[in-house]
Amino acid sequence: MGKSRLEAFSDGVIAILITIMVLELKVPHGAGAAMLAPLWPVFLSYVLSFVYLGIYWNNHHHMLHATTRVGGRVLWANLHLLFWLSLFPFATGWLGENHFAALPAALYGLVLLMAAIAYWLLQQAIIAAQGPGSLLGHAVGRDWKGKLSPLFYLAAIPAAFWHTGISLALYVGVALLWLVPDRRIERELGTRG
Amino acid sequence: MGKSRLEAFSDGVIAILITIMVLELKVPHGAGAAMLAPLWPVFLSYVLSFVYLGIYWNNHHHMLHATTRVGGRVLWANLHLLFWLSLFPFATGWLGENHFAALPAALYGLVLLMAAIAYWLLQQAIIAAQGPGSLLGHAVGRDWKGKLSPLFYLAAIPAAFWHTGISLALYVGVALLWLVPDRRIERELGTRG
Amino acid sequence: MGKSRLEAFSDGVIAILITIMVLELKVPHGAGAAMLAPLWPVFLSYVLSFVYLGIYWNNHHHMLHATTRVGGRVLWANLHLLFWLSLFPFATGWLGENHFAALPAALYGLVLLMAAIAYWLLQQAIIAAQGPGSLLGHAVGRDWKGKLSPLFYLAAIPAAFWHTGISLALYVGVALLWLVPDRRIERELGTRG
Amino acid sequence: MGKSRLEAFSDGVIAILITIMVLELKVPHGAGAAMLAPLWPVFLSYVLSFVYLGIYWNNHHHMLHATTRVGGRVLWANLHLLFWLSLFPFATGWLGENHFAALPAALYGLVLLMAAIAYWLLQQAIIAAQGPGSLLGHAVGRDWKGKLSPLFYLAAIPAAFWHTGISLALYVGVALLWLVPDRRIERELGTRG
Numbered sequence: 001m002g003k004s005r006l007e008a009f010s011d012g013v014i015a016i017l018i019t020i021m022v023l024e025l026k027v028p029h030g031a032g033a034a035m036l037a038p039l040w041p042v043f044l045s046y047v048l049s050f051v052y053l054g055i056y057w058n059n060h061h062h063m064l065h066a067t068t069r070v071g072g073r074v075l076w077a078n079l080h081l082l083f084w085l086s087l088f089p090f091a092t093g094w095l096g097e098n099h100f101a102a103l104p105a106a107l108y109g110l111v112l113l114m115a116a117i118a119y120w121l122l123q124q125a126i127i128a129a130q131g132p133g134s135l136l137g138h139a140v141g142r143d144w145k146g147k148l149s150p151l152f153y154l155a156a157i158p159a160a161f162w163h164t165g166i167s168l169a170l171y172v173g174v175a176l177l178w179l180v181p182d183r184r185i186e187r188e189l190g191t192r193g
Numbered sequence: 194m195g196k197s198r199l200e201a202f203s204d205g206v207i208a209i210l211i212t213i214m215v216l217e218l219k220v221p222h223g224a225g226a227a228m229l230a231p232l233w234p235v236f237l238s239y240v241l242s243f244v245y246l247g248i249y250w251n252n253h254h255h256m257l258h259a260t261t262r263v264g265g266r267v268l269w270a271n272l273h274l275l276f277w278l279s280l281f282p283f284a285t286g287w288l289g290e291n292h293f294a295a296l297p298a299a300l301y302g303l304v305l306l307m308a309a310i311a312y313w314l315l316q317q318a319i320i321a322a323q324g325p326g327s328l329l330g331h332a333v334g335r336d337w338k339g340k341l342s343p344l345f346y347l348a349a350i351p352a353a354f355w356h357t358g359i360s361l362a363l364y365v366g367v368a369l370l371w372l373v374p375d376r377r378i379e380r381e382l383g384t385r386g
Numbered sequence: 387m388g389k390s391r392l393e394a395f396s397d398g399v400i401a402i403l404i405t406i407m408v409l410e411l412k413v414p415h416g417a418g419a420a421m422l423a424p425l426w427p428v429f430l431s432y433v434l435s436f437v438y439l440g441i442y443w444n445n446h447h448h449m450l451h452a453t454t455r456v457g458g459r460v461l462w463a464n465l466h467l468l469f470w471l472s473l474f475p476f477a478t479g480w481l482g483e484n485h486f487a488a489l490p491a492a493l494y495g496l497v498l499l500m501a502a503i504a505y506w507l508l509q510q511a512i513i514a515a516q517g518p519g520s521l522l523g524h525a526v527g528r529d530w531k532g533k534l535s536p537l538f539y540l541a542a543i544p545a546a547f548w549h550t551g552i553s554l555a556l557y558v559g560v561a562l563l564w565l566v567p568d569r570r571i572e573r574e575l576g577t578r579g
Numbered sequence: 580m581g582k583s584r585l586e587a588f589s590d591g592v593i594a595i596l597i598t599i600m601v602l603e604l605k606v607p608h609g610a611g612a613a614m615l616a617p618l619w620p621v622f623l624s625y626v627l628s629f630v631y632l633g634i635y636w637n638n639h640h641h642m643l644h645a646t647t648r649v650g651g652r653v654l655w656a657n658l659h660l661l662f663w664l665s666l667f668p669f670a671t672g673w674l675g676e677n678h679f680a681a682l683p684a685a686l687y688g689l690v691l692l693m694a695a696i697a698y699w700l701l702q703q704a705i706i707a708a709q710g711p712g713s714l715l716g717h718a719v720g721r722d723w724k725g726k727l728s729p730l731f732y733l734a735a736i737p738a739a740f741w742h743t744g745i746s747l748a749l750y751v752g753v754a755l756l757w758l759v760p761d762r763r764i765e766r767e768l769g770t771r772g
Contacts, residue, residue: 079250
């Protein structure tokens with residue numbers, strides 16, 4: 001089974017999610033500056049989610065680059081990841097519209113947590129499909145970022161009910177952590193090539 | 194005629210359908226937990242339709258993988274399938290918004306039935322285009338799943354007016370039946386390769 | 387310049403247009419059969435436009451299949467075609483919502499006319515890019531369908547103000563004319579191959 | 580790292596943005612000609628933004644055609660460009676709905692300016708990734724269009740508060756400047772080939 005359609009389908013879904021999110025930034029009916037003021041939280045949560053979806057697309061790109069074999073399990077693990085990513089527009093819109101209130105901030109963390117778990121499951125499915133000693137299995141290595149992120153999300157969810165600022169700081173922090181691209185695969189490719 | 198654009202176009206349409214469905218999950222205006230309660234049926238019908246579109250994409254992927262020749266009849270049979278799939282967001286939204294009422298549940302079954310028939314027609318068109326003794330013709334074999342599913346949908350449509358729970362159970366049941374990926378084509382490829 | 391990105395971009399736009407049109411089929415708030423009745427004209431105009439976009443995708447697919455060279459003029463002629471196709475959702479929604487009233491029926495014809503002209507311009511740009519004696523130039527031949535369709539649209543636009551039924555019959559008739567796939571290119575390929 | 584997924588993802592996002600903008604052209608509820616009148620400014624700003632996104636797609640296409648190596652920095656520079664392009668539907672809708680009022684016209688210019696800067700950054704990242712003496716580095720040359728456009732946008736933003744017509748004339752003027760396709764890369768390819 002080739003991986004090209006898996007890549008194309010995932011690219012399509014992530015591209016649409018990124019652009020659908022911007023629809024939450026509803027065009028105001030007046031032309032005054034006062035009309036833009038209530039849109040700031042919506043805009044900021046859009047930026048955060050854009051960065052997260054960009055990170056997922058980027059890492060997905062790198063992971064599949066190191067993949068040669070794709071089977072039924074990988075296809076479904078990928079759809080499972082896309083399912084949780086598809087909830088980003090809803091979670092982002094709810095967070096922005098309510099100016100970072102407690103419950104929306106917690107739900108946003110839950111969607112991030114589920115997407116992180118789904119990504120990890122996909123990674124495991126791909127490693128299993130490649131067989132032992134594969135490039136990807138080696139490149140992933142100890143994967144401290146992948147293990148740390150869910151812990152941060154798990155901490156951020158209850159923290160939202162205490163002080164939303166902590167949750168948001170954690171979401172932004174994890175995003176910054178990942179913005180540094182995953183060099184492991186590029187490095188491994190360089191070593192072997 | 195190459196099959197790559199057929200795949201790309203179908204991927205595009207299915208990717209957009211899957212993400213457009215999530216727009217029915219409308220962002221509530223308040224931040225309270227009570228705001229999420231009425232969204233449960235919309236969310237559950239979204240999950241069901243996501244799984245169905247995932248199954249269609251998966252099977253479409255497998256079927257075209259075993260395809261070499263594509264002609265005018267296949268292109269139109271494919272567009273016909275995409276037409277019925279394009280009604281998923283409407284049927285899903287109506288089902289969810291009315292908390293699984295009788296008529297929306299029946300209409301949902303009708304859309305499932307028509308999509309199943311369209312998929313079968315596409316399969317026949319592809320087999321005809323490959324010529325006798327093709328890989329796909331052999332792999333499809335007796336195709337008990339493809340024959341059984343429309344019968345379940347046919348039963349679920351009238352059942353919706355008696356008790357909606359039966360229809361929904363049938364829809365979920367058929368989805369579970371198909372979640373097991375179509376191993377016939379992978380097996381056939383393994384035997385021949 | 388390769389043609390693959392031109393194909394991919396056009397596929398993307400047409401796939402999105404087809405699925406965005408279905409959003410005009412708004413989910414009714416009640417579950418009764420009476421709720422579906424006012425949706426019939428919207429549904430029928432959706433079917434008509436789906437078929438038209440399917441025809442455009444199909445013919446575009448065939449035309450580019452016979453294309454080898456793509457330059458700046460072709461890229462812009464293609465964007466020009468996509469522009470007119472992008473007005474399909476608006477024209478379709480207006481036609482359906484107003485139950486096939488005169489002005490919306492005329493505007494629908496205008497969009498069809500402009501798209502037909504844009505398609506013809508794209509065809510000319512591609513033939514020019516291939517150089518004389520190309521496969522496409524030969525295959526297109528006298529192109530009676532391409533010349534007849536704009537005349538029908540031209541007749542249908544004023545006819546809408548006299549009796550809308552005539553315009554609609556013309557739109558359906560031209561669609562049926564084109565549903566027969568463009569065999570010229572396939573035949574030409576067969577002769578040369 | 581291959582560039583095909585980068586192209587496919589960018590094509591997807593731009594294709595969706597172009598088609599999502601048309602949703603701002605809301606279907607009026609009556610069938611009279613008077614219903615279309617208030618839509619003119621929305622339509623005109625749609626045309627302008629369609630042309631701008633077409634120019635970006637076209638130039639992106641040419642630039643990546645001359646690209647062989649793509650790394651992490653290029654991926655993120657590309658996402659950064661897509662972010663600013665994703666604000667086109669909002670800026671276009673606000674401009675059209677308010678009949679070219681001052682603040683929306685200034686904001687439109689700001690989005691154009693940021694997109695132009697993001698495109699320039701992407702170009703620099705790609706040139707850096709190709710190494711010195713590359714085809715692209717040579718083809719871009721002095722790049723007077725790329726340097727002139729931001730200056731025009733910078734002038735158009737404050738001008739909007741004095742007279743909106745000046746800003747709009749500048750936006751249309753820069754679009755016309757770019758409509759002439761970027762021949763530098765085609766020429767360079769012709770010289771070297």
